[in-house]
Amino acid sequence: MAVLDNLVGAGKKILIVDDETPILDAVSYALRKDGFKVFVAMNAEACLRAFREEKPDLVVLDVMLPSASGFEVCQRIRATNDTPIILLTAKVEERDRVHGLEIGADDYVTKPFSVRELIARIKAILRRRESATTIGEKIEIGGLSIDESRHEALLDGQILELSPKEFALLSFLAKNSGLVFSRQTLLDRVWGQDAFVDERTIDVHVSWLRGKIESKPSQPERLITVRGVGYKFVGRP
Secondary structure (H helix, E strand, O other), X not given: OHHHHHHHHXXXXXXXXXXXHHHHHHHHHHHHHOOOEEEEEOOHHHHHHHHHHHOOOEEEEEXXXXXXXXXXXXXXXXXXXXXXXXXXXXXXXXXXHHHHHHOOOOEEEEOOOOHHHHHHHHHHHHHHHHHXXXXXXXXXXXXXXXXXXXXXXXXXXXXXXXXXXXHHHHHHHHHOOXXXXXXXXXXXXXXXXXXXXXXXXXXXXXXXXXXXXXXXXXXXXXXXXXXXXXXXXXOOO
């Protein structure tokens, strides 16, 4: 595993955004030891500038920045790019963690944190992206059309605006239409077995998808809850 981890880091660019110099120094040092190219920024403006110029493979983004919140920066990045984002936050309330996921963050780490754990999460996300298929499939079911190679989904001819994880979750469920999957199974199959997220993440993403594919999200007919088990996708209701 150590050899594979070193290969994950080789040449990958990581942008770290935090206004605390000790955190920047500690994380930068550890990442460089593992073969990553590291760029740092201490405020929102510097982050967005570095993001445009360096095109990092992953962003570690503090929520509490001096000029604009990490949440705002995350939204601005996610509006045009699916680069993975890990939020650093001193906030422990569930609503803050859920908000981070809602605006497109891939993961979050609560301060104070272990540098080793943060790097493990970075490598886990990069491994999942590297192992993703580049060919993809085309899925047609009940008015839903999914083209994995183009990362495009349409419902009754209308393009769906989906985040990368929403797209992956919908694709997996549609390919396995009619089958019921537990939350843990969906985490393993869509997020990966080494993901550091909990089952609540599935409920949040299912809720977002229902808002985009159901005529009445509160009374879903496509993305169904099987009480006590998990979720399944069915064709046209």
